[in-house]
Amino acid sequence: MNHPYLLVDTDVVEARAREFVSLFPGAHVRYAVKANPEPAVLDAVLSVGAGFDVAGRAEIELCLARGADPATLAYGNTIKKRDDIAFAYAHGVREFTSDALSDIENLAEYAPGSLVSIRLLLDAPDSVTPFGRKFGCEPEAALDLARRAVALGLRVGLAFHVGSQQPDPRAWEIGIATAAKLAAEGLFLERVNIGGGFPVSYRDSVPPLAEYASAIASALAAYFPDGHPPLLLEPGRVLVADAGVIRTEVVLVKPGSPRWVYLDIGRYNGLAETENEAIAYRLLTERDGPSGPVILAGPTCDGDDVLYQRTPYELPLSLRAGDLVEIPGAGAYTASYASVAFNGIEPLAVRCVGRFAHA
Incomplete structure (x- = not known):
């Protein structure tokens, strides 16, 4: 062996993706391509009917080349150029995430009528690899951005992420509660994007995936008693690690x-x-x-x-x-x-x- 290499069993990817989809019935599952963009991995994810969370042009092109329906791509990166937005829209992408007014104005111009989920900044429990304050905005600012997006002809949702390798099954509750509170302000949500962060066991063990799904379902039932908006999830690590x-x-x-x-x-x-x-x-x-x-x-x-x-x-x-x-x-x-x-x-x-x- 002259060089190190990574050996990936795509049957394991398929099985884990199938398990994930089954635990979140009716949800839009969008695999985070950045976790492992190998074409064979994407094919395994596609085989169970899931889509993709993409971060830019190259990932959009890769997913489309593997046969993904552009309607199943969610552009989850809040940091993007106008040309990137126009490229995504021209290739059929209609779902984006944002946390800044200038980006929303670009989306309105270059991706008119698209669905944009405003990313919330939350004080979730510590994850192993947290995002800090790089992404998201405070709930009050998110409400203002959502209303501005609607005024510009965009459809709106809310998004949040509890940090990568999040061991606490209850970590998603604060984001769900905040989304429900903002919806009660008269905001019609077409999406609640609860991100990824689902962990795997390395040297330290974590609870089974079903425990996370159960905690999320309980939080949705508690804070959206009359039914929650369509759910989107962006698992990465949990499907391929x-x-x-x-x-x-x-x-x-x-x-x-x-x-x-x-x-x-x-x-x-x-x-x-x-x-x-x-x-x-x-x-x-x-x-x-x-x-x-x-x-x-x-x-x-x-x-x-x-x-x-x-x-x-x-x-x-x-x-x-x-x-x-x-x-x-x-x-x-x-x-x-x-x-x-x-x-x-x-x-x-x-x-x-x-x-x-x-x-």
Whole structure:
């Protein structure tokens, strides 16, 4: 094995997507393409009748090339140029997300009559990788933007996101409650977009997906007792993470207390989510015997390319250069985050298996 690679089982993607759709009957499920844009992954998602959350031109073109109906594409990125809006509209996209007046004015001009969901800024429980305050606006401002959008001929909804890898099943309640409160102000909502954020188990376990679906259903029933607007969800990680395993090898073991173990994959060629040690992946080796603490690092000459030095990891004392290491649960936000050629290292290769692998 000369290079690390990500192996994705598309049958697992299909099964997880089918489970997700079944847990949210009647909802518009839009897979977040950015999590893993492999064509075979998109084909697996398409097979269960789901659509796509797209962030720009390239993802729109990719989804349409795989046979997606443009009516099932939701342009979820609030940050977009006028030309990008015009491109999306010309290719049949009619659903967008926004959080700024200038963007709404651009949508009214370049995507007339479209559905725009105003993204709320909420104080949801902490997720593993939160968005901070980059996206969304306060509820009062969202109400003003929604009314302005209606005046400009757009249809409106509300959107929110509880942060990526959100472990708390109750985290979605505050967004649902806020949407209901704004709807009570006389705002007719054609959509409530509750985003993604559904987690998977890495080293720490999370509740089953059904528990999140149940909590969301309960919140919708409580705050929209007469029926809620059509629901849209943007799952990414939850559909593809468990379908992928990275196969990497040890480049160097440097003795010490603790040992340093350098892999041929690091923060710049696939493991970007180890920044701040946010995502703690499991590591599997073929070595047996006693283990000891290690600091894990990537292969580049950058001093920040260190994966885990605060999070405790132990690996076999017999580990040597050339040994294979597997990283399960790595199907999301790995290959799509890899740099083009930092230090001359190629982007993380992706290989697919399963019935969609050669579609």
